[in-house]
Amino acid sequence: MLIMCTLGVMGQGILMAILGLGIGSNPPSAGFGFLLVAFGLILILAQYISTFRRNFFGLIVASGQLAFCSLVFFLAAIVGVVIAVPPLIVSATTVLLNLYWGVSVSEQNSLDLDSQVTNQISLFEILGAMLIFAMILGPASFFYR
Known part of the structure; x- marks a missing residue:
């Protein structure tokens, strides 16, 4: 879940991020547009x-942004x-799941369990980041035309 x-x-x-790039293509509202782009990218990350x-x-940052959303x-x-309504359902559900996940992560950190998470970035993560940027910049390029 x-x-x-x-x-x-x-x-x-x-x-x-797509909406922010679309808004940012208009010079008078470029500041708000790029603020929305930054908010979207930080939310993803x-x-x-x-x-x-x-x-x-990251859990605290994501939960704060989702609570605001x-x-x-x-x-x-x-x-x-x-x-x-659909984004409200996704945001509210994820905030509650993040709170439960945060309790689980803090318990694992307090017990000093060896986590299986490595500090190295995998090729899958790099390809995923490239896919996300393509999903943002592809539709946003239509706003600039």
Whole structure:
């Protein structure tokens, strides 16, 4: 369940980055657009390292960003924006799963269990990062044309 929610959160981060690049292509709103791009990329990275690398700081960053996203989507759903309901469900569910995962990671750290996580970056992670950047920059290139 956490893996599926992590992929959903990464999808939200990709959509935020695409939207930010689209907004950033207009010069008067470039600052807000690139802020949205940074928010989306940090969300993708923090959720990845918290889930797959068991990084507690990344877990805190991702949970904070998801709590903020949940609040924004909740307020949009109250106003009547129906399209905000699916991201609200993904964000809120992932925040709760991150809290449970954080307890599990902190217990493992306190027991000094040898983790199977290495400090080296694998080829799979590099290819995944290239795929995510392609998924962001491909659709965003249409905004610049």
